[in-house]
Amino acid sequence: MAVNAAFIPVDSLRRNFAEAKAGMRPKEAIEESNRCLYCYDAPCIKACPTGINIPSFIKKIASGNMKGSARAIMDANPVGATCSRVCPTEELCEGACVLNHSSKPIMIGSLQRYATDWAIKNDQNLFAAGQSNGKSVAIIGGGPAGLSAARELARFGFAVTIFEAKEQAGGLDTYGIVSFRLPQSISVWEVEQVRKLGVDIRTNTKVGVDIQAEELLEQYDAVVLAIGMSKVPDLGIEGEQLTGVYDAIDFVEATKTELSTDFIGKRIAVIGAGNTAIDAATCSVRLGAANVKMVYRRTREEMTAYDFEFEFAKQEGVEFVWLSAPSKIIGDADGSVKALECVEMRLEAAGDGGRRKPVPVEGSTFLLEVDAVIKAIGQTRYKPLIEQLGIQNKRGIVTVNTETYQTSNPRIYAAGDVIFGEGQGEAMVVSAAQQGKLAAYSIYNTLSAGRGRYG
Structure with a gap:
């Protein structure tokens, strides 16, 4: 028998989109953190693309230093609250845990969520901006890679502006992951952590439409391209124009x-x-x-x-x-x-x-x-903008120096999904965050060495 949608209130559907997995309770978190061996040469750290000092943040939970724990996580991974929910931890940190050989791995992802949830609930500001160095960077795209680059650059003292096409920053984390796995409020908190460092986040602003790429190169010492990917391509079959x-x-x-x-x-x-x-x-x-x-x-x-x-x-x-x-x-x-x-x-x-x-x-x-x-057969690329920037790419996959993240234009850097493909990069939120960090370090090293436009 068909179900009449008119008798199903939207509120009941909304409950279906509440977070599916509950967070740890304090007693459970303490007990789990005390299981950790706090390995000196911890394989879990090596397995984390952002290099979070996992034994350190877990030990801080065990000792009751919740702010220190959250700071240790977010220092390494500017989107660490998101990653605690969406990372394939069983393949990464938990998969490398030495306890896999004797019992079961430490629930690293759940403990990471416990610490970052505490920071969110208690409205913590975990970092401060560095002293101004007189240089500026434009970041195109406010997703995981862009936010990570912005956070690190602001801590180095750069004046940072993010140009984000959508109404809110956060990219995939804000818009592209279902709410029952990642509530939008988590991504919004990570965005605010970056904004509070003085980063100018200009939403509803499309580079190539509202501001031209050439203007960014004229006005800023460096540009980071972190635009991710675009829409799903056509299937190429009859009937794609149908309603539904x-x-x-x-x-x-x-x-x-x-x-x-x-x-x-x-x-x-x-x-x-x-x-x-x-x-x-x-x-x-x-x-x-x-x-x-x-x-x-x-x-x-x-x-x-x-x-x-x-x-x-x-x-x-x-x-x-x-x-x-x-x-x-x-x-x-x-x-x-x-x-x-x-x-x-x-x-x-x-x-x-x-x-x-x-x-x-x-x-x-x-x-x-x-x-x-x-x-849901993959995503297309933002080729017009990439071509407007005049940088080398293969079918919209931007080519970078994998050590510096510089493109064919040494003043333009790229990170995240825009460089994923052709054997280059990884399509994970945590990998995008790390690439954004590394691009920021590269910009800092280049401009601080006097090789910048105002050097």
Whole structure:
């Protein structure tokens, strides 16, 4: 029997978008922190892309020094509160914990969340700006990489301006991760930690539209490009123009501001198997969809979503249609989605030794009856802006010196998803944060050595 969305209050959906995992209680946090061996040459530190001194922050929790613990985390990782929720800790710090060999690893991510949640709840300002050095830096993009670069540069005494196209800074953390995994308030707090250092964050400002790239190069000593990636590309199949076909990035972002009852009782197909696809699928479930299927042209082994994301999706009731690729979106007389035509695939070894290549199986077409299709097959690049800056790139992936993060224009640096791809960089929030930090250190070293425009 169909569900009438008119009888489902939005407030009930809002409860579905409350944070899914509860934080640690004080007694639990103390007990867990006291399990830590406080290793001298801790492998967990080496496994963290931002190099958080994990034994130190855990020991501070055990001794009751909560501000010191939060400061130790955020000093290394300017988006450490976000990362405590979204990092694949079982692959990074927890995966390297020496206790894996004898019992179970320390719950590093949960302890990191406990300390940073304390700082948020108690409205702590953890850092101060450095004495002015008379130099200035423009940062294009206010996501994890941009915020990290801005935070470090402000502590070095630079005058920093972030140019952010959206209404709020925070990038992926503010808009692109579902609320029940990362409440928007967490990202907003991290943004405010940066703003309180005197960083000028100009929102609703698009470089290339509201201000030209050449103006930034004229007005600032250095520029950091941290624009991330753009929309989901087209599938390239018939029917993409139908009502009920969504871009996963836009779809998840919309749930951050307003929840719709349109998905209640509906059948949804999500195309793709990355972290954004998982977010779109689990969002659909929590918006009341009756059935959600993820359609992927490869197998479970090839999917790019983190293991914990995959497990979460299964727990939410998401179904997986492996080795299947969409070939047509079929509409009804009103121009709305009514079915997804797919073709079965098989995997062949790649000639270059890379990922196995999906190949259609002849005569294997089948239909999935669905009411909406969400595209989540990666993201496109902001090529017009990159071309306006005149820097070297490969299909929109900016080329950098991996030691200095300088682009082909030595006054322009780049970090985050804008440099991910072609074997360069990693698509993780924590990696973007580290790249932003390293770009800031490089700018400091260059301009402080007298090689800057005003040197």
